[in-house]
Amino acid sequence: MVLVKSAAELATMREAGRVVAQILQAVRAAAAPGVTLQDLDDLARQLLVEKGAKSSFLHYHPSFAPIPYPAVLCLSVNDAIVHGIPDTRPLADGDLLSIDFGAHIDGYHGDSALTVGIGTIDEPAQRLSDVCKQALDAGIAAALPGNRLGDISHAVQSVCRAAGYGQPTGYGGHGVGTAMHEDPHVPNEGRPGRGLPLRAGMALAIEPMVVESGSDRHRLMRDGWTVSTVDGSRAAHWEHTIAITDDGPTILTAV
Template sequence: MVVLKSAAELATMREAGRVVAQILAAVSAAAKPDATLLELDDLARELLSEKGAKSSFLHYHPSFAPIPYPAVLCLSVNDAIVHGIPDARRLEEGDLLSIDFGAHIDGYHGDSAVTVGIGPIDEAAQRLSDVGRQALEAGIAAAVPGNRLGDISYAVQSVCRAAKYGMPTGYGGHGVGTAMHEDPHVPNEGRPGRGLTLRPGLALAIEPMVVESGSDRHRLQRDGWTVSTVDGSRAAHWEHTIAVTDDGPVILTAP
């Protein structure tokens, strides 16, 4: 069921979104060569406590997962697309790191992701990340009242496919509100003019995922969470939670 949010509910989601943006910025700044993924997760936990917010990810247990999610960040390095579990791995110069993070305040969630380079990165990695961000921006721009869900999907798809990148089959964004994942599913590919009509009060997470090799195939690692490319090629992931309003899309997870 799709639930439209009131102005007061969106204001609370904006509070959660600011926390998400601040912590993503702090973790991005700390993501340097020799830092471990667990250290980054510890930093996010500390900041969550300081800001009086709660994790959207910790202990989250969807039906597909063998265990509840054990961290507050999803940290996906190089060929990991999404849902990488933080561990003792040390980041190396040239790595590409996707940082996905969610938090809630008074039961209302914000969810966002960025991809950052660890130290200097090569031109191909930078282009991959840039295209993911541009696809996100295109999807957000399409989130206006009267458009359809397929218009968002088509905008994301058009940017990614023009760059000849792959997009993992079946993955995309989602509604956000009192649960981190609500209806509707927001595919990263679709046909314009099709699907749910966008109305003010609709809150969505739009999240392009792009694969450098052009392959749409993916695999689930043994931990039951981490989704990786099948060919070892790199991936990038960008996400914002937005609200559809009469004045156009509002990014709830903006800094």
């Protein structure tokens, strides 16, 4: 069931989204060669406590996963697309790091992700991240009352495919509210004018993911969480939680 939020509920989600944005920016600034993924997760945990928010990811246990998620950040490096578990691996110059983070306040969630280059990255890596962000912006722009879910999906797909990138089959965004994942699923591919009608008060996470080689195939790693490309090519991931309003989409996870 798709839930429409009240103005008060969206205001609380905006509080959570602001915390998400602030912590994401702090983690992004700390991500440098030699810093470990665990260092970044420790930083995010500390900031959550300071800001009086709680993690949306820690101990999350969907049916597909063999264990509850053990961290507050998803940190996906290079060929990891999403859901990478932080460990003691140090970041290296030239790595491409996707940082996914969620937090909740008073039971209302915000969810956002960005991709950042570590040190000096090559031009193809920068283009990969830039196009993914452009696809996110296009999806957000299509989130208008009276449009349909397929309009968001098609906007994301059009940017990614025009650049020659793959999109992992079956992955996309979702509704957000008192649960981090609510209905509806928001596919990253679709037909315009089709699907669920969009209404003011809906809150959605839009999250394109792109694969440099153009392949849509992916694999689940042995940890049961990390989703990686099958050919070792790099991936990027960007995400915002947005509210659909009569005045247009509002980004709830902006600083």
